[in-house]
Amino acid sequence: MAHHAIEHTFATPLEVEPGILRLTLPLPSGPKHVHCYFLRGDDGWTLVDTGLGLLEIPWDEIVAQVDGPVVRIFITHMHPDHVGGAEAAARATGAPVTQGRLDYAQCERVWGTDDWPERIAKWFTRTGVPPERAQEMIESGHVFADFVHYVRDPTLVDAGDEIAGWQILATPGHADGHLCLHRDGVLIAGDSILTPITPAVGLYPESRPDPLGDYLDSLRAIAELDPRVSYGGHGATVEAPADRARDIAEHHADRLDKTEAALDASPRSGYEISHSLFGRELPPIQRRFAVAETLSHLERLVVLGRAARGDDDQTLTYTAA
Numbered sequence: 001m002a003h004h005a006i007e008h009t010f011a012t013p014l015e016v017e018p019g020i021l022r023l024t025l026p027l028p029s030g031p032k033h034v035h036c037y038f039l040r041g042d043d044g045w046t047l048v049d050t051g052l053g054l055l056e057i058p059w060d061e062i063v064a065q066v067d068g069p070v071v072r073i074f075i076t077h078m079h080p081d082h083v084g085g086a087e088a089a090a091r092a093t094g095a096p097v098t099q100g101r102l103d104y105a106q107c108e109r110v111w112g113t114d115d116w117p118e119r120i121a122k123w124f125t126r127t128g129v130p131p132e133r134a135q136e137m138i139e140s141g142h143v144f145a146d147f148v149h150y151v152r153d154p155t156l157v158d159a160g161d162e163i164a165g166w167q168i169l170a171t172p173g174h175a176d177g178h179l180c181l182h183r184d185g186v187l188i189a190g191d192s193i194l195t196p197i198t199p200a201v202g203l204y205p206e207s208r209p210d211p212l213g214d215y216l217d218s219l220r221a222i223a224e225l226d227p228r229v230s231y232g233g234h235g236a237t238v239e240a241p242a243d244r245a246r247d248i249a250e251h252h253a254d255r256l257d258k259t260e261a262a263l264d265a266s267p268r269s270g271y272e273i274s275h276s277l278f279g280r281e282l283p284p285i286q287r288r289f290a291v292a293e294t295l296s297h298l299e300r301l302v303v304l305g306r307a308a309r310g311d312d313d314q315t316l317t318y319t320a321a
């Protein structure tokens with residue numbers, strides 16, 4: 001994409017309310033954009049999230065438009081479109097990066113090791129993905145690896161900590177170590193609640209066992225917190241976050257019902273069940289999400305006693321309870 005197009009379309013932070021600027025950066029696929037935020041504090045600005053590490057993001061120019069220093073960079077979660085530009089943003093601002101403890105451990109495991117594709121391949125095989133499909137799903141999932149330039153040894157934080165008067169909340173689900181910021185009724189939500197899209201909640205290897213259970217708890221916590229407004233990583237500002245949290249929970253309750261209805265007495269893998277739920281014809285990247293999403297719903301059903309997991313050591317299978 002042309003450099004000038006990005007400069008003029010994307011490189012200007014917009015004030016969404018006093019002291020909060022939104023910077024929208026391009027993505028080559030998916031929702032095609034990601035939002036980052038500048039939060040004004042007593043000691044300077046906090047930049048939340050960094051987009052992908054694409055060479056054409058003019059960070060120097062972006063930072064020059066923010067009045068005052070950027071004193072820290074905060075990462076909501078380790079997905080490529082949020083952490084990928086951290087190195088470039090840190091270089092342009094001179095600011096240190098702050099990241100959640102669990103999130104950083106997973107960030108290193110996925111983006112900082114050479115054997116992740118191999119480990120995920122083994123896991124896909126266990127979930128019933130045929131070997132020839134597994135390879136293309138892994139490649140499509142790792143396509144952004146070249147654009148992930150996270151910062152090593154960041155300042156580690158946990159839920160309950162504060163930065164610049166913002167309270168750090170753990171909102172696992174979309175990612176195990178996902179964090180949000182909350183202050184004065186404003187939620188900086190990362191990908192915990194979005195509109196109009198619904199955040200993906202998938203089961204992946206070496207992660208928490210029931211991500212959908214985690215996510216439904218996070219949605220409940222957001223509804224109870226009842227913020228005035230929520231600014232997320234993609235899409236529109238959420239004007240009624242508690243309502244949106246309840247809507248998304250409803251969507252998953254619905255999908256849990258459909259997943260349960262797709263089960264019978266014969267053991268089938270997550271891969272096979274994903275065909276019942278999401279159709280047979282999907283490109284590899286979509287199939288990857290479909291399998292992960294199907295598994296997160298199946299594991300939730302197992303926890304609820306609404307499905308049974310069989311495990312012959314080769315392939316994970318599920319049946320009606």
Ligand SMILES: [Zn+2]
Nearest residue numbers: 079081191233
């Ligand atoms: Zn995202």
